[in-house]
Amino acid sequence: MKIAYIFSMKNGIAPFIYSELLELEKNKIKFAIFPTKYRKGLAMPKKDWEVFRLNPLMILLTQPLVFAKQPGTYLNLFFESLFSGTLMHFLIAGSYSLKMRNIDRIHCHFGDAKLFIGYYCKKLTGKKLSVTIHAHELYQAQESMFRKSLAYCDNIITISDYNKNYLIKEHNVDSGKITVNRLFVDTEKFRRTEKTRILIVAQWHEKKGHRFLFEAVKKLNRQDIELWIVGGMVPGYAELDVEKLAKDIGVFDICSFFGELKGSALKSVYNAADIFVLPSYTTDKGDREGIPVSLMEAMAYGLPVISTYHTGIPELVEETLVKEKNASELAKAIEQLIRKKKDWGRIGKNNRKIILAKYAPKNLKNLARIFRE
Numbered sequence: 001m002k003i004a005y006i007f008s009m010k011n012g013i014a015p016f017i018y019s020e021l022l023e024l025e026k027n028k029i030k031f032a033i034f035p036t037k038y039r040k041g042l043a044m045p046k047k048d049w050e051v052f053r054l055n056p057l058m059i060l061l062t063q064p065l066v067f068a069k070q071p072g073t074y075l076n077l078f079f080e081s082l083f084s085g086t087l088m089h090f091l092i093a094g095s096y097s098l099k100m101r102n103i104d105r106i107h108c109h110f111g112d113a114k115l116f117i118g119y120y121c122k123k124l125t126g127k128k129l130s131v132t133i134h135a136h137e138l139y140q141a142q143e144s145m146f147r148k149s150l151a152y153c154d155n156i157i158t159i160s161d162y163n164k165n166y167l168i169k170e171h172n173v174d175s176g177k178i179t180v181n182r183l184f185v186d187t188e189k190f191r192r193t194e195k196t197r198i199l200i201v202a203q204w205h206e207k208k209g210h211r212f213l214f215e216a217v218k219k220l221n222r223q224d225i226e227l228w229i230v231g232g233m234v235p236g237y238a239e240l241d242v243e244k245l246a247k248d249i250g251v252f253d254i255c256s257f258f259g260e261l262k263g264s265a266l267k268s269v270y271n272a273a274d275i276f277v278l279p280s281y282t283t284d285k286g287d288r289e290g291i292p293v294s295l296m297e298a299m300a301y302g303l304p305v306i307s308t309y310h311t312g313i314p315e316l317v318e319e320t321l322v323k324e325k326n327a328s329e330l331a332k333a334i335e336q337l338i339r340k341k342k343d344w345g346r347i348g349k350n351n352r353k354i355i356l357a358k359y360a361p362k363n364l365k366n367l368a369r370i371f372r373e
Helices: 015-026 056-061 063-069 071-084 087-097 113-125 143-152 161-171 210-220 242-249 263-272 293-300 327-339 341-358 362-372
Strands: 002-009 030-038 105-109 128-133 155-158 178-180 196-201 225-230 255-259 275-277 305-308
Touching: 002 015, 002 113, 015 030, 030 113, 056 063, 056 087, 063 071, 063 087, 071 087, 071 113, 071 143, 087 113, 105 113, 113 128, 113 143, 128 143, 143 161, 155 161, 161 178, 196 210, 196 263, 196 293, 210 225, 210 242, 210 327, 225 242, 225 263, 242 255, 275 293, 275 327, 293 305, 293 341, 305 327, 327 341
Parallel strands: 002 030, 002 105, 105 128, 128 155, 155 178, 196 225, 196 275, 225 255, 275 305
Antiparallel strands: none
Protein backbone atom coordinates (compact mmCIF):
# COMPACT_ATOMS: atom_id res chain seq x y z
CA MET A 1 0.00 0.00 0.00
CA LYS A 2 1.14 3.54 -0.77
CA ILE A 3 -0.55 6.64 0.61
CA ALA A 4 -0.53 10.19 -0.76
CA TYR A 5 -0.25 12.49 2.25
CA ILE A 6 -1.56 16.02 1.66
CA PHE A 7 -0.66 18.57 4.32
CA SER A 8 0.96 21.97 4.75
CA MET A 9 4.67 22.41 5.45
CA LYS A 10 4.51 26.16 6.10
CA ASN A 11 6.90 25.64 9.04
CA GLY A 12 8.30 22.24 8.17
CA ILE A 13 6.31 19.13 9.10
CA ALA A 14 4.13 19.48 12.20
CA PRO A 15 5.54 17.25 14.97
CA PHE A 16 2.43 15.06 15.23
CA ILE A 17 2.39 14.46 11.47
CA TYR A 18 6.12 13.72 11.46
CA SER A 19 5.63 11.14 14.24
CA GLU A 20 2.79 9.61 12.24
CA LEU A 21 4.97 9.27 9.15
CA LEU A 22 7.76 7.67 11.17
CA GLU A 23 5.28 5.12 12.49
CA LEU A 24 4.05 4.35 8.96
CA GLU A 25 7.66 3.89 7.88
CA LYS A 26 8.27 1.57 10.83
CA ASN A 27 5.25 -0.50 9.76
CA LYS A 28 6.54 -0.62 6.17
CA ILE A 29 3.64 1.40 4.78
CA LYS A 30 4.84 3.51 1.85
CA PHE A 31 3.81 7.14 1.41
CA ALA A 32 4.47 10.18 -0.74
CA ILE A 33 4.19 13.73 0.55
CA PHE A 34 2.17 16.33 -1.37
CA PRO A 35 2.73 19.58 0.57
CA THR A 36 0.42 22.50 -0.09
CA LYS A 37 3.14 24.84 1.26
CA TYR A 38 6.83 24.16 1.70
CA ARG A 39 9.14 26.02 4.07
CA LYS A 40 11.93 24.78 6.29
CA GLY A 41 11.18 24.03 9.93
CA LEU A 42 12.29 21.88 12.84
CA ALA A 43 11.07 18.65 11.24
CA MET A 44 11.81 18.09 7.55
CA PRO A 45 11.37 15.07 5.26
CA LYS A 46 14.08 12.43 5.35
CA LYS A 47 16.29 12.28 2.27
CA ASP A 48 14.69 9.07 1.03
CA TRP A 49 11.09 10.28 1.45
CA GLU A 50 9.22 11.06 -1.73
CA VAL A 51 8.10 14.69 -1.83
CA PHE A 52 6.21 16.43 -4.66
CA ARG A 53 6.62 20.15 -4.16
CA LEU A 54 4.26 22.61 -5.81
CA ASN A 55 5.52 24.64 -8.73
CA PRO A 56 3.13 27.40 -9.85
CA LEU A 57 4.31 27.23 -13.45
CA MET A 58 3.96 23.45 -13.60
CA ILE A 59 0.46 23.66 -12.13
CA LEU A 60 -0.58 25.68 -15.18
CA LEU A 61 1.43 23.71 -17.73
CA THR A 62 -0.01 20.35 -16.61
CA GLN A 63 -3.66 21.38 -16.98
CA PRO A 64 -3.88 20.48 -20.71
CA LEU A 65 -2.60 16.98 -19.85
CA VAL A 66 -5.25 16.53 -17.17
CA PHE A 67 -7.92 17.81 -19.57
CA ALA A 68 -6.77 15.49 -22.34
CA LYS A 69 -7.10 12.44 -20.09
CA GLN A 70 -10.65 13.22 -18.90
CA PRO A 71 -12.13 16.19 -20.78
CA GLY A 72 -15.70 15.76 -19.49
CA THR A 73 -14.70 15.26 -15.86
CA TYR A 74 -12.18 18.07 -16.06
CA LEU A 75 -14.74 20.59 -17.34
CA ASN A 76 -17.37 19.57 -14.76
CA LEU A 77 -14.87 19.94 -11.93
CA PHE A 78 -13.50 23.17 -13.36
CA PHE A 79 -16.92 24.83 -13.22
CA GLU A 80 -17.70 23.27 -9.84
CA SER A 81 -14.52 24.77 -8.41
CA LEU A 82 -15.17 28.10 -10.10
CA PHE A 83 -18.61 28.47 -8.53
CA SER A 84 -17.49 27.17 -5.10
CA GLY A 85 -14.45 29.45 -4.83
CA THR A 86 -12.00 26.55 -4.89
CA LEU A 87 -10.50 26.93 -8.37
CA MET A 88 -6.90 27.00 -7.12
CA HIS A 89 -7.50 23.83 -5.11
CA PHE A 90 -8.78 22.12 -8.27
CA LEU A 91 -5.80 23.25 -10.36
CA ILE A 92 -3.38 21.97 -7.70
CA ALA A 93 -5.28 18.69 -7.54
CA GLY A 94 -5.06 18.38 -11.32
CA SER A 95 -1.28 18.72 -11.21
CA TYR A 96 -1.01 16.34 -8.26
CA SER A 97 -3.26 13.74 -9.87
CA LEU A 98 -0.67 13.09 -12.59
CA LYS A 99 1.77 11.97 -9.88
CA MET A 100 -0.65 9.58 -8.19
CA ARG A 101 -0.54 6.64 -10.60
CA ASN A 102 1.11 4.38 -8.01
CA ILE A 103 -0.96 5.67 -5.10
CA ASP A 104 -3.60 3.49 -3.42
CA ARG A 105 -5.13 6.00 -1.03
CA ILE A 106 -5.19 9.75 -0.44
CA HIS A 107 -5.03 11.09 3.11
CA CYS A 108 -5.37 14.75 4.10
CA HIS A 109 -4.41 16.35 7.38
CA PHE A 110 -6.96 19.04 8.26
CA GLY A 111 -10.31 19.47 6.60
CA ASP A 112 -9.63 22.81 4.96
CA ALA A 113 -7.72 23.52 1.72
CA LYS A 114 -5.92 20.19 2.06
CA LEU A 115 -9.20 18.28 2.06
CA PHE A 116 -10.56 20.30 -0.87
CA ILE A 117 -7.46 19.36 -2.89
CA GLY A 118 -7.93 15.75 -1.80
CA TYR A 119 -11.58 15.88 -2.87
CA TYR A 120 -10.64 16.91 -6.41
CA CYS A 121 -7.79 14.39 -6.47
CA LYS A 122 -10.27 11.62 -5.71
CA LYS A 123 -12.65 12.87 -8.39
CA LEU A 124 -9.80 12.77 -10.92
CA THR A 125 -8.13 9.52 -9.86
CA GLY A 126 -10.83 7.41 -8.24
CA LYS A 127 -8.50 6.68 -5.29
CA LYS A 128 -9.91 6.23 -1.80
CA LEU A 129 -9.95 9.42 0.29
CA SER A 130 -9.61 9.93 4.03
CA VAL A 131 -9.02 12.94 6.25
CA THR A 132 -7.96 13.70 9.80
CA ILE A 133 -10.10 16.47 11.30
CA HIS A 134 -8.38 18.44 14.05
CA ALA A 135 -10.22 21.57 15.20
CA HIS A 136 -10.50 24.82 13.24
CA GLU A 137 -11.94 23.14 10.17
CA LEU A 138 -15.16 22.37 12.04
CA TYR A 139 -15.98 26.07 12.27
CA GLN A 140 -14.74 27.36 8.91
CA ALA A 141 -16.48 29.75 6.51
CA GLN A 142 -16.50 27.40 3.48
CA GLU A 143 -19.06 25.16 5.10
CA SER A 144 -20.74 23.89 1.92
CA MET A 145 -17.44 22.75 0.36
CA PHE A 146 -16.39 21.23 3.68
CA ARG A 147 -19.60 19.19 3.89
CA LYS A 148 -19.40 18.13 0.26
CA SER A 149 -15.80 16.96 0.71
CA LEU A 150 -16.65 15.07 3.92
CA ALA A 151 -19.52 13.31 2.16
CA TYR A 152 -17.10 12.15 -0.53
CA CYS A 153 -14.57 10.75 1.96
CA ASP A 154 -14.34 7.00 2.48
CA ASN A 155 -13.07 7.45 6.05
CA ILE A 156 -13.04 10.38 8.45
CA ILE A 157 -10.62 10.33 11.35
CA THR A 158 -10.86 12.80 14.19
CA ILE A 159 -8.98 13.31 17.43
CA SER A 160 -11.74 13.55 20.04
CA ASP A 161 -15.25 12.41 20.88
CA TYR A 162 -16.27 16.08 20.94
CA ASN A 163 -15.21 16.47 17.30
CA LYS A 164 -17.03 13.30 16.31
CA ASN A 165 -20.28 14.46 17.91
CA TYR A 166 -19.89 17.90 16.32
CA LEU A 167 -19.40 16.36 12.87
CA ILE A 168 -22.55 14.28 13.32
CA LYS A 169 -24.76 17.05 14.74
CA GLU A 170 -23.56 20.12 12.86
CA HIS A 171 -22.35 18.66 9.56
CA ASN A 172 -24.68 15.66 9.19
CA VAL A 173 -21.82 13.16 8.82
CA ASP A 174 -22.68 9.47 9.00
CA SER A 175 -21.33 8.22 12.33
CA GLY A 176 -20.27 4.95 10.66
CA LYS A 177 -17.68 6.88 8.64
CA ILE A 178 -16.01 8.45 11.67
CA THR A 179 -13.19 6.93 13.71
CA VAL A 180 -11.78 8.63 16.79
CA ASN A 181 -8.02 8.16 16.71
CA ARG A 182 -6.37 10.31 19.35
CA LEU A 183 -3.04 12.04 18.84
CA PHE A 184 -0.09 10.62 20.72
CA VAL A 185 3.20 11.62 22.26
CA ASP A 186 6.42 9.64 22.29
CA THR A 187 6.38 8.55 25.93
CA GLU A 188 10.05 7.56 25.75
CA LYS A 189 11.06 11.09 24.79
CA PHE A 190 8.57 12.90 27.00
CA ARG A 191 9.25 11.65 30.49
CA ARG A 192 11.05 12.94 33.52
CA THR A 193 14.70 11.98 33.62
CA GLU A 194 17.36 12.40 36.27
CA LYS A 195 19.91 14.47 34.40
CA THR A 196 22.37 17.13 35.46
CA ARG A 197 21.50 20.42 33.74
CA ILE A 198 24.67 22.35 32.96
CA LEU A 199 24.03 25.98 32.03
CA ILE A 200 26.15 28.50 30.15
CA VAL A 201 24.88 32.04 29.63
CA ALA A 202 27.11 33.97 27.25
CA GLN A 203 27.25 35.73 23.91
CA TRP A 204 28.64 33.50 21.19
CA HIS A 205 32.16 34.90 21.41
CA GLU A 206 35.23 32.70 21.23
CA LYS A 207 36.55 33.90 24.61
CA LYS A 208 33.49 32.52 26.42
CA GLY A 209 34.85 28.99 26.01
CA HIS A 210 31.92 27.09 24.47
CA ARG A 211 34.42 24.92 22.60
CA PHE A 212 36.12 23.70 25.77
CA LEU A 213 32.81 23.08 27.53
CA PHE A 214 31.66 20.93 24.58
CA GLU A 215 34.98 19.08 24.40
CA ALA A 216 34.91 18.42 28.15
CA VAL A 217 31.38 17.01 28.03
CA LYS A 218 32.31 14.91 25.00
CA LYS A 219 35.20 13.42 27.00
CA LEU A 220 32.85 12.52 29.86
CA ASN A 221 30.59 10.54 27.49
CA ARG A 222 27.77 10.56 30.05
CA GLN A 223 24.12 10.04 29.18
CA ASP A 224 22.89 11.90 32.26
CA ILE A 225 23.97 15.41 31.24
CA GLU A 226 22.04 18.16 29.47
CA LEU A 227 23.74 21.31 28.19
CA TRP A 228 21.60 24.44 28.32
CA ILE A 229 22.98 27.20 26.09
CA VAL A 230 21.62 30.70 26.51
CA GLY A 231 22.88 33.49 24.25
CA GLY A 232 23.47 34.16 20.59
CA MET A 233 25.50 35.96 17.98
CA VAL A 234 26.16 39.70 18.05
CA PRO A 235 27.08 40.97 14.54
CA GLY A 236 30.55 42.45 14.47
CA TYR A 237 31.39 41.16 17.94
CA ALA A 238 30.20 37.67 18.85
CA GLU A 239 29.98 35.68 15.62
CA LEU A 240 30.93 32.14 16.68
CA ASP A 241 28.44 29.59 15.32
CA VAL A 242 27.92 27.67 18.56
CA GLU A 243 25.28 25.32 17.11
CA LYS A 244 27.65 24.24 14.35
CA LEU A 245 30.42 23.88 16.93
CA ALA A 246 28.22 21.55 18.99
CA LYS A 247 27.51 19.45 15.89
CA ASP A 248 31.18 19.30 14.90
CA ILE A 249 32.27 18.20 18.37
CA GLY A 250 29.43 15.70 18.64
CA VAL A 251 27.37 17.03 21.56
CA PHE A 252 24.49 18.68 19.67
CA ASP A 253 21.98 16.00 20.70
CA ILE A 254 22.38 16.82 24.39
CA CYS A 255 22.23 20.60 23.87
CA SER A 256 19.19 22.82 24.30
CA PHE A 257 19.59 26.21 22.62
CA PHE A 258 17.41 28.86 24.27
CA GLY A 259 18.64 31.87 22.29
CA GLU A 260 18.84 35.29 23.93
CA LEU A 261 16.81 35.40 27.16
CA LYS A 262 16.01 38.17 29.58
CA GLY A 263 13.65 38.94 32.44
CA SER A 264 11.57 36.13 33.89
CA ALA A 265 12.63 33.68 31.15
CA LEU A 266 16.31 34.04 32.07
CA LYS A 267 15.49 33.82 35.77
CA SER A 268 13.57 30.59 35.19
CA VAL A 269 16.56 28.99 33.46
CA TYR A 270 18.93 30.01 36.27
CA ASN A 271 16.42 28.66 38.77
CA ALA A 272 16.10 25.28 37.01
CA ALA A 273 19.80 24.66 36.25
CA ASP A 274 22.05 22.50 38.45
CA ILE A 275 25.56 23.72 37.56
CA PHE A 276 26.84 26.83 35.80
CA VAL A 277 29.98 26.59 33.67
CA LEU A 278 31.84 29.43 31.95
CA PRO A 279 35.34 28.34 30.78
CA SER A 280 36.54 31.78 29.64
CA TYR A 281 40.00 32.16 28.13
CA THR A 282 42.32 34.59 26.34
CA THR A 283 41.98 34.19 22.58
CA ASP A 284 44.85 34.23 20.09
CA LYS A 285 43.84 37.82 19.28
CA GLY A 286 44.19 38.76 22.93
CA ASP A 287 40.46 39.08 23.70
CA ARG A 288 39.78 38.69 27.43
CA GLU A 289 36.94 38.88 29.92
CA GLY A 290 36.58 41.35 32.77
CA ILE A 291 34.51 39.62 35.45
CA PRO A 292 31.52 38.08 33.61
CA VAL A 293 28.13 39.26 34.85
CA SER A 294 26.55 35.87 34.09
CA LEU A 295 28.90 34.28 36.64
CA MET A 296 27.68 36.77 39.24
CA GLU A 297 24.04 36.10 38.33
CA ALA A 298 24.52 32.32 38.60
CA MET A 299 26.19 32.69 41.99
CA ALA A 300 23.43 35.03 43.15
CA TYR A 301 21.00 32.24 42.33
CA GLY A 302 22.99 29.89 44.55
CA LEU A 303 24.33 27.73 41.75
CA PRO A 304 27.65 25.88 42.01
CA VAL A 305 29.87 27.30 39.28
CA ILE A 306 32.95 26.18 37.38
CA SER A 307 35.16 28.69 35.62
CA THR A 308 38.84 29.34 34.81
CA TYR A 309 41.88 31.12 36.16
CA HIS A 310 41.23 33.99 33.78
CA THR A 311 41.68 37.74 34.43
CA GLY A 312 39.48 38.81 37.40
CA ILE A 313 37.42 35.61 37.69
CA PRO A 314 39.44 34.20 40.65
CA GLU A 315 38.45 37.35 42.59
CA LEU A 316 34.82 36.20 42.24
CA VAL A 317 34.90 32.39 42.24
CA GLU A 318 36.52 30.84 45.31
CA GLU A 319 36.33 27.17 44.33
CA THR A 320 36.26 24.97 41.23
CA LEU A 321 38.52 26.88 38.90
CA VAL A 322 40.51 25.19 36.12
CA LYS A 323 43.24 26.24 33.72
CA GLU A 324 42.25 28.03 30.54
CA LYS A 325 41.77 25.98 27.37
CA ASN A 326 42.05 22.69 29.23
CA ALA A 327 39.12 20.44 28.32
CA SER A 328 40.51 17.48 30.28
CA GLU A 329 40.80 19.44 33.51
CA LEU A 330 37.35 20.94 32.94
CA ALA A 331 35.87 17.47 32.34
CA LYS A 332 37.39 16.27 35.62
CA ALA A 333 35.93 19.28 37.48
CA ILE A 334 32.46 18.67 36.05
CA GLU A 335 32.68 14.96 36.91
CA GLN A 336 33.71 15.68 40.49
CA LEU A 337 30.98 18.27 40.99
CA ILE A 338 28.30 15.89 39.65
CA ARG A 339 29.49 13.25 42.11
CA LYS A 340 29.34 15.74 44.98
CA LYS A 341 25.65 16.49 44.52
CA LYS A 342 25.20 16.63 48.30
CA ASP A 343 27.60 19.61 48.36
CA TRP A 344 25.71 21.68 45.80
CA GLY A 345 23.62 23.38 48.46
CA ARG A 346 26.63 24.36 50.55
CA ILE A 347 28.58 25.62 47.52
CA GLY A 348 25.58 27.54 46.25
CA LYS A 349 24.96 29.23 49.62
CA ASN A 350 28.61 30.27 49.81
CA ASN A 351 28.46 31.66 46.25
CA ARG A 352 25.43 33.77 47.15
CA LYS A 353 27.21 35.06 50.26
CA ILE A 354 30.11 36.19 48.06
CA ILE A 355 27.73 38.15 45.84
CA LEU A 356 25.94 39.74 48.80
CA ALA A 357 29.26 40.72 50.35
CA LYS A 358 31.19 42.01 47.34
CA TYR A 359 28.95 42.38 44.27
CA ALA A 360 25.65 43.70 45.63
CA PRO A 361 23.81 46.93 44.65
CA LYS A 362 25.68 48.74 47.43
CA ASN A 363 28.53 49.05 44.92
CA LEU A 364 26.42 51.64 43.11
CA LYS A 365 26.49 53.79 46.25
CA ASN A 366 30.26 53.62 46.20
CA LEU A 367 30.21 54.79 42.60
CA ALA A 368 27.95 57.69 43.50
CA ARG A 369 30.32 58.63 46.35
CA ILE A 370 33.30 58.60 43.97
CA PHE A 371 31.47 60.88 41.55
CA ARG A 372 30.67 63.34 44.36
CA GLU A 373 34.26 63.56 45.60
